[in-house]
Amino acid sequence: MTESNLPENDDFDLRNFLPFLLNQAAEQSSLEFQQVYKNRYGMLRTEWRVLFHLGIHGEMTAKEIGERALIHKTKVSRAVAKLAHRRYLTRTRDENDRRSEKLALTTAGQAVYRELRGIAEEYDDRMAAQFTRGESALLRMMLRRLAGMD
């Protein structure tokens, strides 16, 4: 049954619209992994992101994390507060610039990071396995470019 006064099938295809596609793929891909850090550690998305950045880079300020991950400073601030409260990270005032703090994972924080990282790697592998090596390399390259990470 087709409508007469409304476009039943517009020529524009949302299924090919990049912002939409990116959003759907991002949504879908974060869903499964979210279950892990949420159910197992009661963490929020921003929190594991902060944790990962510190796990990878070893010592950063809140500002640096926010810039790299495109997370607003208030979100970072609250995530850091929560991670500090759980003793996953320590904050040390930077004596060169006493406005900022150097953040670093504690032993406990590193342990959590390592476990989540392992799961993340497996997950990444499973996703990439849907494509050939060349394809997934190209995909990562294109996403980095779209994200302005070049």
Add this chain to the structure above:
Amino acid sequence: MTESNLPENDDFDLRNFLPFLLNQAAEQSSLEFQQVYKNRYGMLRTEWRVLFHLGIHGEMTAKEIGERALIHKTKVSRAVAKLAHRRYLTRTRDENDRRSEKLALTTAGQAVYRELRGIAEEYDDRMAAQFTRGESALLRMMLRRLAGMD
């Protein structure tokens, strides 16, 4: 200055982790477009998504929109209420199943849709122009697969 007790540079690279990359690219790509529907029409993300689905398909129920766009029914419900309040869409009780309503854009809603669609197309073209035709076709295909849209 390198830290001794913490991994200064982990072998894991967040810059290649697909869920992260997807999220960054999605975030980045929605930012510019968001300015348009937010500043010009005071719309939220869910709202333009609902608007687009109706613009494309002509008549849908809230449930159908939610399924296609992976939006939770409460979010759809609120977006529909807001769009109806602004007279961008009308709701007609389905006489075959009086629980659900058929949603359709008004003339005003269609006008807004057409304008936003035009901007969306331009924007999509600019993004795709960063790659060859073959590359962007492949990108869309891979994103659809990752989004579980196949």
Add this chain to the structure above:
DNA sequence: GCTTGTTAGTTACAAAATCAACTATTATCC
């Protein structure tokens, strides 16, 4: 037909994100 279960959609309440204003510290410029 009536009890039980399901479904479409809404609403109330709790959690989280956004925005604006704030403190403390550092940088600039005269």
Add this chain to the structure above:
DNA sequence: GGATAATAGTTGATTTTGTAACTAACAAGC
């Protein structure tokens, strides 16, 4: 050196989202 602007980070108020419970309509089993 002192006023002014800029920066790192926090906090409180508002907005938006998520979760659960709810209403209304339909479906199935008996």
